[in-house]
Amino acid sequence: MRVLELTDEAFRSELREWFLRNPAPEALDASIGLSHDYDAEAVAQQRDWQKRLAQAGLSGVAWPPEYGGRGASPMQQLIFHEEHQRAGGRGGELFFVGVSHAGPTLIAYGTDAQRRRWLPGILNGDILFAQCFSEPGAASDLAAITTRAVVDGDHLVVTGEKRWSTRAQHADRCELLVRSDAGDRYGGLTYLMADLRTPGITIRPTRTVTGAAEFAEVFFDGARIPLDSVVGEIGGGWAVATTTLMFERSTAFAAMIVGLQNLITRSAACCADDPVLAQQLSELSDDVFAVRALLYRCVAEQQASGQPSPASGALKLIATELNHRVRRFAALAGTDGVVGYLESFGLRIGGGTSEIQRNIRAERVLGLPREPRP
Ligand SMILES: Cc1cc2nc3c(=O)[nH]c(=O)nc-3n(C[C@H](O)[C@H](O)[C@H](O)COP(=O)(O)OP(=O)(O)OC[C@H]3O[C@@H](n4cnc5c(N)ncnc54)[C@H](O)[C@@H]3O)c2cc1C
Structure with a gap:
């Protein structure tokens, strides 16, 4: 296969021109991101930048047009990431979870109501997503998670601890994998898109050796998450989570x-x-x-x-x-x-x-x- 024939230099030129006319916040102020930390002002700035990308049709470029994307090919998506980085943007770091894997997971597994509720906000920066999969005793072996979820009426009551959630302290929602059946390793997992402001959720930033709070621990203490936040079926979370991981790694x-x-x-x-x-x-x-x-x-x-x-x-x-x-x-x-x-x-x-x-x-x-x- 002749790879170069599949590249799209016209798309690359269009992007370069747009980024020249619309410099990313980091391209205008070299101090942004130097500490690899975000304060409230920096988060607001990144949300504004995400909104501008969305208005120009440059957020979620590979999403299908019916969900607000431009149906870009995998090669065009690759070119977008290269040019965004080249233009000085940090590769949309804060919005990576939402745009690169939470959104595509919703497109693959969500209901129409869930897609209508969350996809537009993911694209335009109103909803910032984090991922809450890893736990103190389960990450490489993800199916060993123990954070419990018990159905109570039209809610799941969630109790447990998640760790290493990148930038969760800034996020609005999270991809959340929980154990709804202790006796079934894979079939006992359920996947939610949970509101991180739900009472019973506490987020504690983790400062690393770089000096930045890149991660957070997220504690669930009887947090009541509505059942309409479940993506896929109760007990069907493993297939949804592996799809999320596939999207995460591909881009x-x-x-x-x-x-x-x-x-x-x-x-x-x-x-x-x-x-x-x-x-x-x-x-x-x-x-x-x-x-x-x-x-x-x-x-x-x-x-x-x-x-x-x-x-x-x-x-x-x-x-x-x-x-x-x-x-x-x-x-x-x-x-x-x-x-x-x-x-x-x-x-x-x-x-x-x-x-x-x-x-x-x-x-x-x-x-x-x-x-x-x-
Ligand atoms: C930069 C970064 C970002 C992250 N972001 C997120 C996030 O947003 N959300 C989230 O949920 N998690 C996140 N994580 C957590 C990440 O997924 C886990 O750290 C990772 O999966 C490893 O799990 P662990 O740290 O528990 O190590 P463990 O699984 O405890 O492994 C410890 C060591 O043992 C080795 N090991 C384990 N099992 C085997 C085996 N079978 N064979 C050989 N060696 C083995 C591992 O390679 C490792 O060296 C992030 C981590 C990092 C570093």
Whole structure:
């Protein structure tokens, strides 16, 4: 397949022109996002930016037109993420959960009423989503979650603790996976889109080694969530959650790879007089080029066949490990601050750790013996 034939340079030019006329908040004020933290003013600014994207038809570009998207192809979606990042936006970080996976999950599994209620607000920045899946004792093994949900009239009463919910302290709603039947590992899971302002929910930000409160713990203490927030069926949550994770992983890396290309370009001038650094940088540059080629191949195959490319399973592992190496180089060579390097550890964990990704490749691609299952 000739990947380049599938790219859409006219769409790329349209985006570049639009971003030139409509600079992202970060492009106008370089201090935004430097601390990798958001205060109330920064959140409001990001909501405004999301609204402007939506008004221009640039929010949820790959969503079907009947739900407010522009029905963009996978390749156009990739180009959008690249150009948004190139224009200085942080890749729509705060709205990533809503636009990239909560919305598509609702389109796949929601009722018409749920879609009408939430999709417009996700697109225009009025509803900020977080993901509440992981728990202190269950994340790699997500089906082991224990947060309980008991039906009481037309509500589910939820009790338990979620952890590592990215930016949940700023969110309005969350993707919430709960256990509605203690005796059935997969069939006892239920998926909700819960209002985070429900009485009985407490959110406590978690400050990490970078100094920023990137995550939050979310405590549910008998929180009464209306049954009309259940997506899919009670007990049907596993299929919905795995669909969410598939959407989450399929779009995440375009912005990261453009960020690495920018960093390598910035680093080049500083390393020109040092042959050792120059050689290391040149090797990293080749690797970034190769991972971008892999991303394009995956997207082109998906576009041609309508199915995720078999190679896309390796992308998360390869991209986040390379990100770690480039960020380490830049921190040591002094061409970037240390925050990007510290954050790169987390990216090897979030969305499925590198160890788990390697296990999956070993079992499914190389046919090595399976891990014992719980
Ligand atoms: C940047 C970031 C963002 C995140 N955002 C969210 C979010 O928004 N919402 C949310 O719900 N969660 C989020 N998480 C949580 C994330 O999904 C979990 O941290 C991740 O799934 C790993 O789970 P754990 O931390 O409980 O580690 P564990 O599952 O306890 O694993 C601990 C260690 O053991 C290894 N390990 C575990 N099982 C195996 C095995 N079978 N074979 C080999 N090694 C194994 C792991 O690789 C890891 O090194 C985020 C995490 C990070 C770092």
